[in-house]
Every structure is written in C-alpha cells, then in structure tokens.
Amino acid sequence: MFKGNASLYSMGETIKVCCAILVDNDKILCAQRSATMSLPHKWEFPGGKIEPGEKPEHALKRELSEELGIEIEVLQGFRSNFHRYSEGKQIELIPFLARIVDGNPDPVEHQAVIWLGVNELVGLDWADADVPIVDEFIKWYRHRRVD
Ligand SMILES: Nc1nc2c([nH]c(=O)n2[C@@H]2O[C@H](COP(=O)(O)OP(=O)(O)OP(=O)(O)O)[C@@H](O)[C@H]2O)c(=O)[nH]1
Structure with a gap:
C-alpha cells in the first residue's frame, strides 16, 4: 500500500x-x-535557469552577461525559496548578493530595469517567488554590519 x-x-x-x-x-x-x-510585467531579480551540472554562480554570471550585458562578482548567497506557481510550475529561486564589475545593465529581454533604494522595493509588483526573498533581503540589509 x-x-x-x-x-x-x-x-x-x-x-x-x-x-x-x-x-x-x-x-x-x-x-x-x-x-x-x-x-x-512582474518584477524580479535578473537571473535564470541553472543548466544541468552547472554551478549556480556560473549560471548567474552567464545569465547576467546574456540578459544585461554585464559582468558581475558574486558576494554571498542567501536562502533559496521554493515556490509553486498556480499553473503547476515549481521553482527553487536561489538568490545571490552581487555587484557589477563591468558594463551598464542594458536589458535584452526585460521591459525595464531600475535601481531602487531598499525602502522602495516593497512598492513593486514582484513575481510571487520573489516576495519572501525581497522581505528577507530588506531585513538583512537593515541589520548588516558595515565595516
Ligand atoms: N530570473 C528570474 N526568474 C524568476 C524570478 N522569480 C521567478 O519566479 N522567476 C521564474 O523563474 C523562471 C526563470 O526562467 P528564465 O528567466 O531562465 O527563462 P524564461 O523567462 O524563458 O522562463 P519561462 O518562460 O520558462 O517561464 C521563470 O519562469 C521566471 O518566471 C527571479 O527573480 N528571477
């Protein structure tokens, strides 16, 4: 049974x-x-699917180069969020703190990119999988140590 x-x-x-x-x-x-x-029209953090066998950091660098024409340095990872969309698609969204080391973001696929202050993030209509990540990031950012 x-x-x-x-x-x-x-x-x-x-x-x-x-x-x-x-x-x-x-x-x-x-x-x-x-x-x-x-x-x-939903808002998200740039990135994309990790290919089989690919390291997440490598996938992130590849996607940001393809999507925005920028080179990045990955600084640290955050907790991932599992989310199942109503149409049945389930994703594990794995966020990384990163910074641009070369280029200016020039979107190939996205409709727009904007730089917002931490306090402004909650005003966007985020993809559902991003909502807990945005909330955790805001908390982390407000309490982070600045050396
Ligand atoms: N890059 C990125 N994708 C996200 C985020 N949040 C979220 O739900 N996603 C979903 O994760 C998937 C990432 O796929 P992708 O960016 O490589 O490719 P895509 O738009 O062609 O995917 P799709 O058309 O198959 O949905 C998409 O289904 C996207 O909707 C996010 O913050 N960043």
Whole structure:
C-alpha cells in the first residue's frame, strides 16, 4: 500500500533558478518582465535557469552577461525559496548578493530595469517567488554590519 506523501509525487520537477540582488551605492537593480514573457510585467531579480551540472554562480554570471550585458562578482548567497506557481510550475529561486564589475545593465529581454533604494522595493509588483526573498533581503540589509 502506498504510504508516501502523494503531493510530493504530483509536484513534478523543481526548476532551479538563480537570481542576483545587485547592489550599488545603496540601490538595488530590479528588472521588469516584458509582456511576452511568462509572469508578464512582474518584477524580479535578473537571473535564470541553472543548466544541468552547472554551478549556480556560473549560471548567474552567464545569465547576467546574456540578459544585461554585464559582468558581475558574486558576494554571498542567501536562502533559496521554493515556490509553486498556480499553473503547476515549481521553482527553487536561489538568490545571490552581487555587484557589477563591468558594463551598464542594458536589458535584452526585460521591459525595464531600475535601481531602487531598499525602502522602495516593497512598492513593486514582484513575481510571487520573489516576495519572501525581497522581505528577507530588506531585513538583512537593515541589520548588516558595515565595516
Ligand atoms: N530570473 C528570474 N526568474 C524568476 C524570478 N522569480 C521567478 O519566479 N522567476 C521564474 O523563474 C523562471 C526563470 O526562467 P528564465 O528567466 O531562465 O527563462 P524564461 O523567462 O524563458 O522562463 P519561462 O518562460 O520558462 O517561464 C521563470 O519562469 C521566471 O518566471 C527571479 O527573480 N528571477
């Protein structure tokens, strides 16, 4: 007799997605998905799917180069968030604090990118998977040690 957790078996594959919280002069880069992307017009942190066997940091550098034409340095990782969208897609969103080391963000796919102060982040219409990450980042940023 089946005794497992049935919901585990109906969830399907979890897609691993990395994203960058890019900070420069107390501003954070936010990217808006375009009308033709999934989650149209929602705000997110730039990034994308991690390919099989790829290290998350490597995927992040690749995606930011492709999407925004920038080179980044990854500073630290934050706790990932598992989220299942209503259409059934489940993602693990893995955030990293990062900074730009070369280039200016010039979006290829996104509709817009903007730099916002930490206090302004909550005013955006974030993709659902990002909401806990935004909240945790705000708390972390306010309490971080500045040496
Ligand atoms: N890059 C990024 N993707 C996110 C974030 N939040 C979030 O839910 N996602 C989702 O994670 C997936 C990342 O895929 P992607 O960026 O590589 O490619 P994509 O838009 O073509 O994906 P899709 O069309 O298959 O949904 C998308 O489904 C996107 O909606 C985020 O903050 N950054």
